[in-house]
Amino acid sequence: MEPTSRLRVVMGEEELLRSRAVGAVRTAVLARHPDAEVHELTAAGLPTGQLADVLAPSLFGEHRLVVVLGVQEAAGALSDALVGYAKEPDPDLTLVIVHFGGKRNEALVKAFTGAGAALDECPKLKSPGDLAGFARNEVRQFGGRITADAVTALVDAIGNDLRQLSAAASQLVSDFGGTIDGDAVARFHRGQAEVTGFTVAERVLVGDRAGSIEMLRWALERGVPHVLIADAIADGVRTAARVASLSTTNPGELARTLKMPPWKIKKAQAQSRGWSIDGLQQAIGVAADLNADVKGAAASADYALERAVRRIVTIRAETGRGGRAAYTGR
Amino acid sequence: MTEGVWSQVIGQEAVVAELRAAVADPAAMTHAWLFTGPPGSGRSVAARAFAAALQCPDGGDGTCHACRTVLAGTHADVQTVVPEGLSIGVAEVRQIVRIAGRAPSQGRWQVVLVEDADRMTEQASNTVLKMLEEPPSRTVFLLCAPSLHPDDVPVTIRSRCRVVGLRTPPVEAVAEELVRRDGVDPALAAWSAAAAAGHVGRARRLARDESARMARKAVLDVPLKLVSLAACLDAADDLVGAAQEEADEASAALDGAETEAVKASLGVGARGPGVAAASRGAGQLKELEKRQKSRATRLGRDSLDRALVDLAGLYRDALVLDALSAAPPEPDPPQLLHPDRRADAAELGRRIGAEGALRRIDAVLACRLALEQNVKPRIALEALTVALRLPA
Numbered sequence: 001m002e003p004t005s006r007l008r009v010v011m012g013e014e015e016l017l018r019s020r021a022v023g024a025v026r027t028a029v030l031a032r033h034p035d036a037e038v039h040e041l042t043a044a045g046l047p048t049g050q051l052a053d054v055l056a057p058s059l060f061g062e063h064r065l066v067v068v069l070g071v072q073e074a075a076g077a078l079s080d081a082l083v084g085y086a087k088e089p090d091p092d093l094t095l096v097i098v099h100f101g102g103k104r105n106e107a108l109v110k111a112f113t114g115a116g117a118a119l120d121e122c123p124k125l126k127s128p129g130d131l132a133g134f135a136r137n138e139v140r141q142f143g144g145r146i147t148a149d150a151v152t153a154l155v156d157a158i159g160n161d162l163r164q165l166s167a168a169a170s171q172l173v174s175d176f177g178g179t180i181d182g183d184a185v186a187r188f189h190r191g192q193a194e195v196t197g198f199t200v201a202e203r204v205l206v207g208d209r210a211g212s213i214e215m216l217r218w219a220l221e222r223g224v225p226h227v228l229i230a231d232a233i234a235d236g237v238r239t240a241a242r243v244a245s246l247s248t249t250n251p252g253e254l255a256r257t258l259k260m261p262p263w264k265i266k267k268a269q270a271q272s273r274g275w276s277i278d279g280l281q282q283a284i285g286v287a288a289d290l291n292a293d294v295k296g297a298a299a300s301a302d303y304a305l306e307r308a309v310r311r312i313v314t315i316r317a318e319t320g321r322g323g324r325a326a327y328t329g330r
Numbered sequence: 331m332t333e334g335v336w337s338q339v340i341g342q343e344a345v346v347a348e349l350r351a352a353v354a355d356p357a358a359m360t361h362a363w364l365f366t367g368p369p370g371s372g373r374s375v376a377a378r379a380f381a382a383a384l385q386c387p388d389g390g391d392g393t394c395h396a397c398r399t400v401l402a403g404t405h406a407d408v409q410t411v412v413p414e415g416l417s418i419g420v421a422e423v424r425q426i427v428r429i430a431g432r433a434p435s436q437g438r439w440q441v442v443l444v445e446d447a448d449r450m451t452e453q454a455s456n457t458v459l460k461m462l463e464e465p466p467s468r469t470v471f472l473l474c475a476p477s478l479h480p481d482d483v484p485v486t487i488r489s490r491c492r493v494v495g496l497r498t499p500p501v502e503a504v505a506e507e508l509v510r511r512d513g514v515d516p517a518l519a520a521w522s523a524a525a526a527a528g529h530v531g532r533a534r535r536l537a538r539d540e541s542a543r544m545a546r547k548a549v550l551d552v553p554l555k556l557v558s559l560a561a562c563l564d565a566a567d568d569l570v571g572a573a574q575e576e577a578d579e580a581s582a583a584l585d586g587a588e589t590e591a592v593k594a595s596l597g598v599g600a601r602g603p604g605v606a607a608a609s610r611g612a613g614q615l616k617e618l619e620k621r622q623k624s625r626a627t628r629l630g631r632d633s634l635d636r637a638l639v640d641l642a643g644l645y646r647d648a649l650v651l652d653a654l655s656a657a658p659p660e661p662d663p664p665q666l667l668h669p670d671r672r673a674d675a676a677e678l679g680r681r682i683g684a685e686g687a688l689r690r691i692d693a694v695l696a697c698r699l700a701l702e703q704n705v706k707p708r709i710a711l712e713a714l715t716v717a718l719r720l721p722a
Contacts, residue, residue, distance in 0.1 A: 234709045238563070245560035277559050281716045288713030291705040 005118035006094050007086060009109050012122030013101035016162040021120040022067055022096060029094050033063035041066070043097075044073035048081045055085055055093065064093045071097045072104040079108045086115040125162065131155045138166050139180060144173035149182040157189035192218040197232025204309050205236050205271040207316045212309050226294040226301040233308065234287035239264065240272035241280040279319035283312050334392035335382040335401065338375050340507045340530055341499030345376060348494065353383045353390065360492045361465040364447075364483065365474045367496030370529025373474040374445040376496060381408050381472060385437040396437060407437035411444045415624030418444070420453035427461050430469050440469040447473040448482035455484050462490040498528035501665075508537050527643065527667045532636070545572060549637045550644055550671050553678055553690075553718060562715040569637055569715075570708050577630035585622045592618050631701055634711070638701075641718075642694040643667035647675035649687040655679070681720055693717040 010021045029036055039054045046068075054066050068074075068082070082097065089095070099109055101123070113119050125131050132151045139146040146154075146169075154172075158164050168189065176184045192199075195218045203212035219229055242258055243265060251269065255262045272280075286308050293304035336346050352358045363380070365373040382400035383390030385407065390397060399405040409426050411418060426442055434440045444450070450458065462471060473491060475482045501523045507530065508519035514537045525546065526533035535542045552565050592614055647666045654663055655676075666672060679687060697714040701707060 231706070231709075234706070238709075238712060241559060242563055245558060245563060281559060281562075281719070284716050285713050288700060288705060288709050291709050292700050292703045295704045297703050 005116075006089055006091065007112060007115060007117035008094070008096040008120065009099065009112045009117050010096060010120045010122060011099040011101060011109055012120075013124040014122045014162060016166065017122035018098060018100075021122060022098060025094065025096055026065060026067075029063065029065045036063040036065055039064065039066045040069065042069050043071045043078060046074070046078055048077050051078060051081055055090070055095070057090065057092070061092065065096070066093060067096045067098065069098045071099050071108055072102055074105055074108065079105060082108060083111045086112050086117065089115075125160060128152075128155055131160055131165065134162060135165050135169055138169035139173055142170050142173040144169075144176070144178060144180055146172075146180040147182060150180050150185045153182055153185045154189060156194070157185070157191050159194045192222075195219045195222055195224065197224060197229040198236070200229055200309070201232040201236035202271070204233055204312050205240055205275075205316075207274060207313050207320070209310070209313045212313060213306065216305060216309055220302055220305070226305060229305055230287070230290045230294040230308075233312070234284075234291060236268075236271065237280065237283045237287045237312070239268040240275060241284060243268040244272040244275055244277065244280060274320045275316060276319045279315050282315045282319070286311050286315070334388075335379040335386070335390040335397055337392070339372055339379050341503035342372065342376060342496050345494055345496055349376070349380045349383065350389070353380075361469065362462050362471040362491040363473070364478075364488060364491035364493045365472065365496065366477055366483075366493060368498050368528075369476060370526070370531055370533075371496040371498055372530055373476075373496055374443075375530075376494070377443050377445075377472040377474055381405075381441045381443055381470075384439045384441060384470065387438075400441075405437065407434040407439065408441045408443060411442075413446050413449045414628070415621055416449070416628050418446070418450045418454050420451060420457055423450065423454040423457045427457055430461055430471075431466055433466070434468050438468070440466070441472060442469065443472045443474075445474050447487075448475040452484075455487060459484070459486050459490070462487060499530060501528060504528060504530055504533050508533060512538065514538070521670065524669050545576070545637075546640060548572065549640045550668060550674065552641065552715070553644055554674060554720070556715055556719045557722075559716070559719070562719050563712060566708065566711040566715045569634065569711050573630050573633040573637065573707065576633045577626050580629050581622060581626040584625070588618060588622065589615070630707070634701060634707055635698060638694050638698050638714075640668070642691050644671060644675055644678065645687045645690045645694065647671070648679035648682065649684055649691070651676045652679035652684045652687065686721070690718050 008025055010018050012018060026038065030038075037058065041051065041054065051068070054064070058064060071079070071082070074082070082095075085095065097108070097112060099105065109119075125134055132155050135151050135154055136146055154165070154168060158168055172180045172184060172188070175188075192215070195215055197219065200212060200215045200219050203215050216229070220226075239260070243254060246254060246257065248254060248257075249269070251262055251265045254260075254265045254269075258265070260268075275283075290304060290308040292298075293308070294301045298304035336350070339346055352360070363377070365377050367373050378401060379390065382392075382397045385396040385400050385405060386394055387396065388394065392401075396405065400408050403410055409429050411422065411426055426444075430440055430442045432440060444458070447458075458471070458473075461469075465471070471491070473483070473487070477483075478488055478493065480488075501520075504526070505516070505519040505523035508514040508523060509516050512519075512534060514522070518537055519533075522533045522537035526536055536546065548568065552569070555565060556562050596614065644667070647668055650664055650666065651672070654660070666675065668675065682690065693714055697710050700710040700713075
């Protein structure tokens with residue numbers, strides 16, 4: 001779709017999408033008016049006079065494109081000037097304001113959309129599904145196709161940096177041509193880019209010894225702070241203990257009693273399966289020791305984390321009611 | 331014996347005699363004093379009284395201009411360092427030391443009083459040490475710390491100070507003080523003094539503040555409630571929540587006014603030319619926020635620490651009662667820390683026994699240590715209540 005509106009708002013945290021949106025407007029304007037003047041200004045510290053200068057009709061009457069970047073930083077007077085212009089836009093001028101997301105100067109964006117400006121939203125892509133969709137789309141844009149497992153592997157290995165994803169997609173398409181499959185991705189990309197404390201905690205709580213150590217090493221490798229991993233483990237153990245210690249298993253009721261969102265309750269219920277009350281109590285103690293260790297009580301926080309992970313998994317295996325309960329059919 | 335400024339120093343006859351001698355006789359005076367004693371024994375009160383007596387022409391009569399201004403904290407020749415945050419930094423101490431190098435402007439001595447000298451950072455301690463090594467002739471340092479342990483006071487400082495050891499004031503003396511100075515009802519005064527186990531400030535708060543009594547009751551109710559994992563987690567939540575609330579209340583009362591004052595002096599909210607330039611003062615606001623945050627953390631920790639000390643006291647009582655029940659009756663049984671909770675302590679002792687009580691005291695102390703090491707309060711308290719859980 002060709003951007004034709006003369007007032008535009010580009011808003012969102014995702015830098016790549018923002019610059020693409022601005023780029024699309026510029027291309028469209030230059031296609032229609034090849035000799036258009038282009039002005040790019042940064043809103044922070046921009047004097048109102050300079051804005052008035054570029055917004056004023058030009059001597060030769062050619063079309064102008066004005067891009068104001070980072071309007072969330074705009075001072076009050078500048079915002080007023082922009083809103084004033086939006087009320088009486090010049091037909092020979094395309095004005096794009098770029099807002100980097102967040103709550104600051106939201107009123108300005110509202111005033112523009114109210115005045116009929118077109119809005120390009122560029123929100124941060126967070127969920128793996130969105131990222132996979134983005135990656136698939138990129139590959140298609142470059143003229144290739146990618147299998148489902150390859151997309152997952154690629155997103156796992158690269159994470160949520162869209163520029164990197166885009167670059168990897170273009171590289172893969174040019175290397176392998178038509179269809180990109182899991183093997184092709186594995187040849188150049190492997191590993192776990194998006195690993196947080198919570199990823200580690202999840203593996204620990206379900207008693208996945210190898211998996212939890214692997215995730216822990218990845219997390220440390222990626223520079224996740226020790227304290228965050230320790231906190232995530234403590235939080236996971238606590239939530240599981242909370243859920244397991246109450247008599248009810250009704251998620252709605254638990255969510256109300258514990259003041260937690262239902263999805264968290266469901267996850268904690270799944271994680272607390274296979275734990276005994278005694279085991280959870282021991283695990284709480286380990287988590288508290290770990291918290292002191294990562295804050296300087298231990299000589300090596302790396303070692304303290306790994307030891308705590310192993311201890312919690314061992315406690316679960318020794319006191320739990322997981323495997324053996326299944327054998328006895330209880 | 332205890333008239334004038336000394337009347338505030340409760341139950342410390344030996345110490346008062348020593349300090350008075352130093353004020354009266356130049357040969358008994360020295361340039362650096364270290365006041366130690368358990369919390370609530372009145373270290374800073376004693377130090378302040380001593381400072382007043384030093385400045386007073388009559389050796390601390392409590393009525394003259396010098397005495398009053400020192401006790402009110404406004405005397406020009408008494409510099410006081412009272413840490414509000416977690417520690418006393420080197421910048422603060424350097425400033426004080428610079429003033430300490432001057433001759434007294436009106437009084438007889440230049441006095442520097444550091445409350446909670448154990449909160450000085452290593453750098454700050456070293457700065458003070460420099461001054462103690464080569465003191466100006468009319469300067470006196472008064473440092474207060476809970477103990478002489480090297481964790482509290484570096485040995486290098488300790489060796490250059492005369493140590494004044496305060497004892498826990500007797501319960502009767504504290505009760506008497508509450509009646510005399512605060513006009514508290516004698517029965518309530520006796521109860522508060524006993525419940526605070528000789529901690530003067532605590533006894534005063536218990537006697538005067540209904541919410542402090544409620545908070546103490548809530549804490550002492552905890553041990554017998556810990557019958558299931560859910561109860562343990564709830565108790566931990568309550569303890570942390572109560573401490574948080576207390577800290578929030580205390581800091582909210584202080585923060586707002588401070589922030590407004592700084593904002594006003596920076597011209598925030600003003601209009602007109604030059605406003606953009608004035609916003610450069612944001613650094614000062616950040617600095618203030620940092621200080622306020624540190625103070626809030628300290629208030630929260632202090633509140634939790636009080637709760638933990640009360641808890642340890644109850645388990646200690648359980649241990650005492652358990653030991654007494656096994657032994658033949660003694661003519662002079664040891665005092666309980668929480669005499670009003672005797673029944674609870676006996677019940678605890680019956681259920682957990684001497685060994686259980688000792689283990690739980692250990693757990694409480696471990697939790698205090700953990701809080702000091704910056705462990706998240708909720709995590710530390712959960713581990714504690716789980717360790718305190720009663721046997722089924």
